[in-house]
Amino acid sequence: TQLLEQSPQFLSIQEGENLTVYCNSSSVFSSLQWYRQEPGEGPVLLVTVVTGGEVKKLKRLTFQFGDARKDSSLHITAAQTGDTGLYLCAGVTFNDYKLSFGAGTTVTVRA
Amino acid sequence: EAGVAQSPxxxxxxxxxxxxxxxxxISGHxxxxxxxxxxxxxxxxxxQFQNNGVVDDSQLPKDRFSAERLKGVDSTLKIQPAKLEDSAVYLCASSLSGAANEKLFFGSGTQLSVL
Known part of the structure; x- marks a missing residue:
């Protein structure tokens, strides 16, 4: 059983559309990170959120950490083909302070 | 700044x-x-290594996997003998100090196929 459940598993959209991917858990996290992984490459950190209810914006990407610190979402506005990749969330729990990854959401943006 | 290098x-x-x-x-990590x-x-x-000491190897299948980080710099991971279920991408990452929410820098990985 994954500590972090990501949904949807796959998402295919047209360039210019918006999308949201989700990361959920029954555990409480001290912090949560989002990474993007392109084919044949390692994950690259996009953002770290540490405060419940926190919203961070990175150009067209908006990250939200749930008030209860159990969930997070990533919203992309006006998606571009360069946004294609595997989006991974990773969280650190208060139990063991270890970083655990979700299985990821594969996003494909079609031209 | 040079990134994390992996081979093959x-x-x-x-x-x-x-x-x-x-x-x-990455140098200094x-x-x-x-x-x-x-x-x-x-x-x-x-x-997970901190310098040349092991911090966490709780999920390493120690009957077949081994890893070392001599001199606290580069590292090798070995599998002997390999099984079909070992087919995967093996990613190496480094971070500055090892704090739990610290940014990880990943290499491009080694894609292993066991036939």
Whole structure:
């Protein structure tokens, strides 16, 4: 059983559309990170959120950490083909302070 | 700034053979991680080094996997003997100090196929 459940598993959209991917858990996290992984490459950190209810914006990407610190979402506005990749969330729990990854959401943006 | 270097990029072996992967972290990074990423899954931590000491190897299958980080710099991960289920991408990552929410810098990985 994954500590972090990501949904949807796959998402295919047209360039210019918006999308949201989700990361959920029954555990409480001290912090949560989002990474993007392109084919044949390692994950690259996009953002770290540490405060419940926190919203961070990175150009067209908006990250939200749930008030209860159990969930997070990533919203992309006006998606571009360069946004294609595997989006991974990773969280650190208060139990063991270890970083655990979700299985990821594969996003494909079609031209 | 040079990133995390890994080699080889690809490796194909038969089951029961042995294989080794190499990683050179970012200069000055104290912490080095080896992750296994099976297709369709997120990375799973195999082992974490702080300098040349092991911090966490709780998910390393120690009957067949071994890793070392001599002199606290580069590292090798070995599998002997390999099984079919070891087919995966093996990612090396490094971070400055090893704090739990610290940014990890990943290499491009080694894709292992066990036939």
């Amino acid at each position: 990029r690809y490796k194909i072996i038969e089951k029961r053979q042995s294989v080794a992967f190499w990683c050179n972290p 104290a912490t080095l991680y080896w992750y296994q990423q099976i297709l369709g899954q997120g990375p799973k931590l195999l082992i």
